[in-house]
Amino acid sequence: MKIVSYNVEWFDHLFNDAGLMVNDETWSGRRGVTKAQQLAALGDVFQALDADAIMVIEAPNHSRKRDGVAALETFAGHFGLRARAALIGFPNDTQQEITLLFDPDAITAAHDPQSGLDAPVFDGTLRIDLDVDAHPEKVRWSKPPLEVQITTAAGAPLRLIGVHAKSKAPHGARNEADVMRLSIANRRKQLAQCLWLRRRVDAHLVQGDDLVVLGDFNDGPGLDAYEKLFGRSGVEVVLGDEAGVQLFDPHAEMVLSRPTLAAPTSARFSVGPDGRVLSALLDYVMVSPGLRARSPRWRIWHPYEDPQCLADSDLQQALLTASDHFPVEMQIDI
Numbered sequence: 001m002k003i004v005s006y007n008v009e010w011f012d013h014l015f016n017d018a019g020l021m022v023n024d025e026t027w028s029g030r031r032g033v034t035k036a037q038q039l040a041a042l043g044d045v046f047q048a049l050d051a052d053a054i055m056v057i058e059a060p061n062h063s064r065k066r067d068g069v070a071a072l073e074t075f076a077g078h079f080g081l082r083a084r085a086a087l088i089g090f091p092n093d094t095q096q097e098i099t100l101l102f103d104p105d106a107i108t109a110a111h112d113p114q115s116g117l118d119a120p121v122f123d124g125t126l127r128i129d130l131d132v133d134a135h136p137e138k139v140r141w142s143k144p145p146l147e148v149q150i151t152t153a154a155g156a157p158l159r160l161i162g163v164h165a166k167s168k169a170p171h172g173a174r175n176e177a178d179v180m181r182l183s184i185a186n187r188r189k190q191l192a193q194c195l196w197l198r199r200r201v202d203a204h205l206v207q208g209d210d211l212v213v214l215g216d217f218n219d220g221p222g223l224d225a226y227e228k229l230f231g232r233s234g235v236e237v238v239l240g241d242e243a244g245v246q247l248f249d250p251h252a253e254m255v256l257s258r259p260t261l262a263a264p265t266s267a268r269f270s271v272g273p274d275g276r277v278l279s280a281l282l283d284y285v286m287v288s289p290g291l292r293a294r295s296p297r298w299r300i301w302h303p304y305e306d307p308q309c310l311a312d313s314d315l316q317q318a319l320l321t322a323s324d325h326f327p328v329e330m331q332i333d334i
Helices: 035-049 068-078 176-207 234-239 250-257 307-311 313-322
Strands: 002-007 053-059 085-088 097-102 107-111 126-128 137-139 146-152 157-164 211-216 267-271 276-280 283-287 297-300 328-331
Touching (some): 002 035, 002 283, 035 313, 053 068, 053 211, 068 085, 068 097, 085 146, 097 107, 097 146, 097 157, 137 176, 157 176, 176 211, 176 234, 211 328, 234 250, 234 283, 250 283, 283 328, 307 313
Parallel strands (some): 002 053
Antiparallel strands (some): 002 328, 053 097, 085 097, 126 137
């Protein structure tokens, strides 16, 4: 079984209100890329992935006026994808949904949100003291995680949680003081979301569930200087510590165990007025111990770091045109 996390930059811009693809030469949400170019590139990438389940991060908007499920299913039908059924959880107001695209012949899937006393449903509110002042703040997800109950064709149950955690970028900052203030506030909220998510992870691990947590965490060990103020990254929070049951992602493990060596990356984007390119590891596919024992295999479809992508110039260009993130794949026998 092949499970993929893929953040598609402004996928929503490629569809109209009826869920039909806008396959023309107008600009997409990607700089210098038309809608026709991005659609063609995405078609090539999704076809090459040939996955059983793809957790699409920044999926098309789903609202009273737009149908993100219809948009993704139209896209899948146009390109002849096996993963042709779409499942959405709690829609959000950002035009960037979390949606599972899956092969209905290989798996059945249902939105199955959970809650507990210390971890409300993800479209709710968590009260947590983030700054140790004895006054709990109210934390909400702008993009509530998608909880999915899956049954494989072999009858095996599997839980997925698709995640798009809070960005730590100081958007709207006007000066250096604003950058610091917003960066700290955003990291605090991002960590709160990850603590909330970890509580949900713990509940599944206690029950003995096979669990996959995947998506864009906008974070990673050692990714920015403000991490030192809080002791650890949001990714480390979700993975868990040695005192409890840990999730596993080999790319996170590489960064944590060998921080001075070259690290894998899953995103490549321009920053600053000079447009310099920044690479970072933001996307993960984490698994519970029972799944890790089945010897899963991971791959980041990076156009410059993955040998197969590097050797295929057409696929390499498609990956660069399709999004500023690259697919992260996990294959497992289940």
